[in-house]
Amino acid sequence: MTLEGWGWSPFFAEQFKSWEASGYVPAKVIRGEKNYFRVWSEQGELTVRFAGKIRHKADDRSDFPVVGDWVVVEPQTDQRGFIQALLKRKSSFSRNLPGRRKGKGRERLEQQVIAANVDLIFIVSGLDRDFNLRRIERYLTLVGGSGADAVILLNKTDLCEDPESCKTAVEEIAGNSPVHLCMARDYAQLEVLTPYLKAGRTVAMLGSSGVGKSTILNGLLGEDRQKVAAVSQSDGKGRHTTTHRELFLLSNGAILMDNPGMRELHLWGEQEDLAESFSDIEALAANCKFNDCRHLTEPGCAVAAAVETGDLRAERLASYHKLSEELAKFRPRNFNHS
Secondary structure, three states: OOOHHHOOOHHHHHHHHHHHHHOOEEEEEEEEOOOOEEEEEOOEEEEEEEOHHHHHHOOOHHHOOOOOOEEEEEEOOOOEEEEEEEOOOOOEEEEEOOOOOOOOOOOOOOEEEEEEOOOEEEEEEEOOOOOOHHHHHHHHHHHHOOOOEEEEEEEOHHHOOOHHHHHHHHHOOOOOOOEEEOOOOOHHHHHHHHHHOOOOOEEEEEOOOOOOHHHHHHHHHOOOOOOOOOOOOOOOOOOOOOOOOEEEEOOOOOEEEEOOOOOOOEOOOOHHHHHHHOHHHHHHHOOOOOOOOOOOOOOOOHHHHHHHHOOOOHHHHHHHHHHHHHHHOOOOOOOOOO
16 A cells, blocks of 8 residues: 555645655544544554644644544654644535534634545435435535535435435535435445545545445445444434544545534535535526625515526525525634635
8 A cells, every 4th residue: 555545645745845854754544533543654554643732733623633634643663653743635624513502692613624635525315214405405515615526325215215306306406416326235236436436536425323324335345344223213313333534445446434423514614615505596696686685685686586486495595594694603714625
């Protein structure tokens, strides 16, 4: 295995030049635990922690390493080491940290980087009680600001009476993102993903607990590496069978990231992140009478007119307003998605 096999490129090599004479090595974070990381370097896999100076220099938790990051490691004995620096990311996707919703006087905002240097994201949704168009819109908005592309995978076709109608509904909101149907328990159906899994390409899976991400991973690996739990029959919610983020190397050289299911997905980003996930509304807005139209009660609003004629669903516009309001909390802050 080489660095290039894990996604090393001139973008990262240029940043590492200043460290070449130090005796340190570049390494890829392939697994994150609470108190340590597993990284891959040309010396093999190492168990590492980050040096105290990283914590001291960090402006917030987004400056700490996450799975997918390239880091500068000082090797120690017994396959251990210390992370001395974090190389700049090509892409990353974040959410507003869950569990801290209200502070004194105003809502507390804190960025949590979920993963870094991802090229493509599989948004996985189950066609059982998990199926929710508004949630898929939220995932698409998250990916829209990450620098990665998205593919939507609708799993559990065997639990849906009309999978094709669900696919059509998702295609109406998916913009340029491809949409595929499958039953992941039948590993042969995962061949639809083959064109997206290229050597050196990092692909992440996002979705709620119980949508089948671990089943998909096992099918692509050709072995049962991740635990799979049944979805509760009482509430339709899945259990967190994946408890940490980890990179897996597939036989064809593609890199697949498994992520724990997320029941809370609070957005983090900019208003512009809606441009791709709601491209239909953005296109209609170009014909509004006023450039600063909010698509509420303004006269000459082309978006509101489309709702009245049935060309745009009212639920779609309501979702747009909800996510837009959520992202407006971050103004006038500037975010670096690279």
